[in-house]
Amino acid sequence: MLRTTLRSLWQHKRRLISTTVAVLLGVAFMAGTFVLGDTLDNSIDELVGEVTVGIDAEVRGPELFDSGFGALRAPVDASLVDTVAGVDGVEDAAGYVQSMSGRILDSEGEALGQTNGAPTIFEAFIPNGDLSGYEIVDGRGVEADDEMVLNRGATDDADLAVGDQVEITSALGRDSFTLVGIYTIKGRDSIAGAVTASFTPTVAQELAGLPGQFQLIYATAADGVEQPELADAINSVLPEDSGGEAITGEQSSEELSDSFSEGLAFFSTFLLIFALIALVVGSFIIFNTFSILVAQRGKELALLRAIGATRRQVLVSVLVEAILVGLIAAFVGIAAGIGLAIGLVALLDSIGLELPSSGVVIAPATVVWALIAGVGVTLFSAMIPAWRATRVPPIAALRDVATDASGTSKVRAVIGIILFALGLFMLTPAFGEAPDSAALPSVGLGAVLLLVALVVLGPVIARPAAKLFGAPLSALRGTPGHLARENAARSPKRTASTAAALMIGVALVGFITIFAESARASIDDQITRGLKADLILQSESFDVGIPLEVSTMIAERDDVAGVASVRQGLVQLTMPDGSNSTTFMGAVDPEVYPEAVEVQMAEGSLSDLRPGGIVVDARQADERDIAIGDTITLTFPTGSTAEVEVVALSEDPQLLGLYTISHEDWSTNVPNQTDGIVFVSAADGVDVEELQASIEEAIEPYVTVIVQDRDEFLGSIAAQLNTALNVIYGLLALSLIIALIGIANTLSLSIYERTRELGLLRAVGMTRAQLRSSVRWEAAIIALLGTVLGVLLALALSYTLVQALGPQGFSTYDIPVTSLVVIVAVFAILGVLASVLPARRAAKLNVLEAIATE
Amino acid sequence: MTTTEPNTDAPMPAPVGIAARAVRATKSYGSGDTRVVALDEIDAEFEQGRFTAIMGPSGSGKSTLMHCLAGLDTLTSGQVFIGDIDLSSLSEKKLTTLRRDKVGFVFQAFNLIPTLTAIENITLPMSLAGRKPDDSWVDRVITTVGLGDRLTHRPSELSGGQQQRVAVSRALASRPEIIFADEPTGNLDTNSGSEILNFMRQAVDEFAQTIVMVTHDPVAASYADRVVFLVDGRIVHDLASPDRDAIIDQMKHLEVGR
Structure with a gap:
């Protein structure tokens, strides 16, 4: 039986390629995210470990509050440095303070560093290289308040040399310092591309707005003193009222790594969401492919049953096929994901985020998750088709293979409508008199329910919708158009699940488009109404x-x-x-x-x-x-x-x-x-x-300061939103590509199934061009169905969310009609493009073979 | 085509020309030792307004001959003509429009497009051509084959006999120069089969339609004006005004002759 399965898989290999690609892309995205995350994590660990290796203990102030990017701590008094230095077992101690509130200017007078790239850090110079990790490679350390030292990466980029006067802008305005030294950090030119400018502690404190205070005090241990011992010794002398604490260098290093990792984890989670969307969209394609393959192989399966294969054997044979497809998709996906991660690391490097290149990290977990996702999604999606395969009666071996044109059950309609109503109900909290953020979880669940309801209702809607969208075709495109319409309506389940994959992608694209437009309109509305000033000054950099x-x-x-x-x-x-x-x-x-x-x-x-x-x-x-x-x-x-x-x-x-x-x-x-x-x-x-x-x-x-008039100001807000929008479009693109592959796949399989019919059409005089046109229009109808449903869903959900987010400042719900029309048109066209290959294959069909009776 | 417009009032118009013709038509597959000849320099003419049957054992090349005459397959050498048109000189596209405009088809099975209704199937070649069907003619065809009340049904809602009647109607509806029928009754029971054959006979007699039918059934062939026997890609016998017994005799003779 296994051999039969493998044979059949081999025979259908061409038909399974696009299916495999549909899973593979999602798996690659996921694996790439994991590999990138692990690689960056590893780089940061390595970097932090290297830079902090000389620190045996760290003294810090009490936690003030959680900033959302880690704990914000109170500064400690500068006099504590001497106290710490006097502790038994402390070899050396130095205070550290930093701020990210300015820029240094290069030799041309331009700000160094990219606007939203690696940061510029103003910090206190620590002469002891063990504590700072810095090594002066040119000139000397900072000795006077009008002096500074810079990392070598910065002086290279800014074309500065020891002895130059360096201009800086900061919260304090503009200032000038003499560059007295250039350093490397454990042999590196920069810490992940950052510009690090070091001043005397007094200047650094002023720049940070913390005169007489340090954010941290670093200490090294005397020979033979262990880190915990040292931390304990320092803790015992810290004044009660300082609220501060000493921790070991190891712990400090770990916490620093963790805080970076947390930020990265957020980023990874964000990417993973899109990988999961791609996998979900892919699962529709798998489901569809296996459904069609099982239907087409009905005769073969019936024959197997007739000669004595048990239902279980039939089930296993289909599932083994799914597992094999999943395995191939997973392994190729992992490889593609690793390639993706390598590419992204190179990209980060090219935009100035230089990381220690200790190679990509492929954690066992990455492989395990990719396998689970690849095989799991495929197996899960093939479950229902496999079960259906077991229901093929042996007698079917004697009948002709029939297309699954089964209509839709009442049960499906009822369940779909119930889910739909439930989803709508869950959305209602957003429309209360005073909606608050407590409504959001319910709204989210409602959105998911609506989506599921539409997927369930899909086959019910598909036939009338295809007839509706196709109605103008019959009139405009003659017989090819008429046939396209009839074919799209022919097997509603197939059309529906193909369209559903596209619907999900389009719903998300539409949703964020409308949401961003509403955000822009809300802002625009208030600003246009309330802003009386003629000019607006802002800083290009968020932190300055x-x-x-x-x-x-x-x-x-x-x-x-x-x-x-x-x-x-x-x-x-x-x-x-x-x-x-x-x-x-x-x-x-x-x-x-x-x-x-x-x-x-x-x-x-x-x-x-x-x-x-x-x-x-x-x-x-x-x-x-x-x-x-x-x-x-x-x-x-x-x-x-x-x-x-x-x-x-x-x-x-x-x-x-x-x-x-x-x-x-x-x-x-x-x-x-x-x-x-x-x-x-x-x-x-x-x-x-x-x-x-x-x-x-x-x-x-x-x-960094720019001045804009009112129009430019509004334009810059719109531009920021557009940038965010484009990032999300980019991340959703993969899901949309998968959905389009799905259209191509379904059409290929349908065409294979209709070989006879197409042969007949060609025999009685349908030209190749007419046949291609017919397949194209069928694709257009399916794409239109998915797109229109997606846009409708997007409209409903964005309207709800804008209502729910009223308290956050959303005052206007604005439908970007042009954008939505463009989305519908673009995806209808892309759907047609997806049909090019299947259409060509259909047109090349050998008429004689197609009509030959056995 | 215009010159052969059938005069439907005349009971049996005299043949005035050749509807299709094969000249040294050869079709072979492979080369060298493995060369298989399906048609071996066949010369044949099919007169307008006559019903010709092509018979022969399986592998005799009868279907290949029909496919080549109908523009569905191409010859290795030689020529086939529909009217005056040399099919070997036509591009794929021209062949397609020729099939659409000048040839009618009735196949053994899978004759109809399942997504189209009976009437849509009947007028399919004309709607593919973007032409308006001649309504009175189509009505007459439909009345003749007796499909009046089934026109809006889909093929899946029709019996096998009804489906073949739709197929014959389609072939007749565009008034082609020639209709090729490939075992049109092969899948039907005796009653439905003879109904279809009667319609075809009627089309020849009343509408002066030219029909070429491939069959292995002597009863079906006996409806024809003429039977051409093929063996190993060659025409071995040509029987005019055949009856069933004469055909069976000839078939026996061929079997023995082999």
């Missing part, structure tokens, strides 16, 4: 703010009527009910802000904002049960805390943010403040374009 002197300078100009700015930073809020929330909070000057931006208020007025007060977005307030008069406790990254009273509730989250305090409170608690955004209003009679050009010139020294 606008030095305060910029807004001061602009405010002094005669051609400027007013300047208003928003300062931003990470803050933890402790709500009246005791819950904590870490958020990016803003601070404004209530006197001038309304002149630049008109914010609608739900309760109270922006002018009520004074030191000690906070304005909260009305929908946030609603969700978190905050009312005017409530007290919120703020914890700043410096460790200071402040209690503020809710004084007003605002309406426009895009214009004011969710939580806003006054400039005064901000400066008290955040020493090195910068502006996140500066609004400029032109004086009466001043030409905005001229003003923009003039300001552009004035801010040139602050390399």
